Amino acid sequence: MTWGKRIFDLVLLALMGVVLLPATMIVAAVLWATQGRPLLYKSERMKAPGQAFQLWKFRTMTDSRGDAGVTGGDKSARITPAGRILRRTRLDELPQMWNVLRGDISFVGPRPPLREYVERFPEVYAEVLKSRPGITGLATLRFHRHEERLLAACDTPAETDAVYCRRCIPRKAALDILYRRHRSLCFDLVLMAETAGRVVGRKR
Numbered sequence: 001m002t003w004g005k006r007i008f009d010l011v012l013l014a015l016m017g018v019v020l021l022p023a024t025m026i027v028a029a030v031l032w033a034t035q036g037r038p039l040l041y042k043s044e045r046m047k048a049p050g051q052a053f054q055l056w057k058f059r060t061m062t063d064s065r066g067d068a069g070v071t072g073g074d075k076s077a078r079i080t081p082a083g084r085i086l087r088r089t090r091l092d093e094l095p096q097m098w099n100v101l102r103g104d105i106s107f108v109g110p111r112p113p114l115r116e117y118v119e120r121f122p123e124v125y126a127e128v129l130k131s132r133p134g135i136t137g138l139a140t141l142r143f144h145r146h147e148e149r150l151l152a153a154c155d156t157p158a159e160t161d162a163v164y165c166r167r168c169i170p171r172k173a174a175l176d177i178l179y180r181r182h183r184s185l186c187f188d189l190v191l192m193a194e195t196a197g198r199v200v201g202r203k204r
Contacts, residue, residue, distance in 0.1 A: 001106060001132040008185060009106050013097060024094045027058060027086070034082045038063065040095055045112035048129050049122065053104040055112055056095035060086050069114070072151035072160030090199055096135055108188040109134025110176035121169060128176045131183065136195040139175035147172070 013020075031039050041059040044052050060083025061075065079087070086092035099105045105112060112133035118125040147168050154160040179187075 001103070004185070005106055005132070005188075006103065008188070009100055012107060013100055017097075020094060020097055023091070024097070027091055027094060031058060031082060035059070035080050044115055045133070046115055046118045046125070046129065047104055047112060047133055049118060049126055052115060053099070053102075053112075055104070056098055058086055058092040058095060059083070060092050069116075069157055069161055070151060070164050072154035072157070072163070074154060074156050074160055076152065093135055100135070104133075106132045106134040107136065108183075108191050109137050110172070110179070111137065111140055117165070117169065120165070124169065124173045127180075128173050131176065131180045136191060137176065138179040138191060139172040141191060141194055141198070142175055143168070143172055 028039055038059055041057050041061075042054045043057070045055040047053055060080060061071075061078040062080065083092070096105065100107060109131045110128050110133050113125060113128070118129070147164075150163055150167055151160055154163055
């Protein structure tokens with residue numbers, strides 16, 4: 001991550017903190033009342049080949065120690081009522097502000113992948129992870145909804161994994177690499193504005 005992008009993230013985080021901190025506390029209180037502890041879910045992700053970190057989210061599923069892999073139709077029964085709302089509005093990602101503060105991720109970039117996919121597709125992620133992962137990005141905006149539909153149709157973990165590897169990873173990687181070739185402060189601002197517009201639209 002360049003120093004300019006890092007400074008941009010920290011300044012934006014400070015400006016948005018006035019809104020994000022109260023929103024985070026409200027969501028935490030609602031989850032505490034509706035589904036109890038634990039409030040947060042952590043998942044090992046990769047910010048560069050060989051560099052892992054813990055990504056934080058609000059918990060949106062019933063707790064399961066054996067949880068692994070991406071979320072497909074095989075996990076849909078575990079999503080809580082509050083979790084469905086959080087996923088639809090992306091409020092489950094509010095705790096990732098901590099990851100931005102730590103420098104694990106940026107506001108804009110490819111979504112941080114699971115270790116297993118980085119190890120299975122090293123050449124792909126060697127290119128993708130030349131950009132610091134982010135909360136939102138070009139692939140998130142252009143492909144995420146289609147990815148959700150593809151994975152929602154999967155009935156088993158094996159099918160989810162196969163569809164994700166065959167139909168999602170190549171398309172997302174192509175968009176992430178395209179972002180890297182054209183990234184700039186203005187491009188990041190455009191992608192963030194589009195993300196905000198979609199979140200507000202979904203809330204309505």
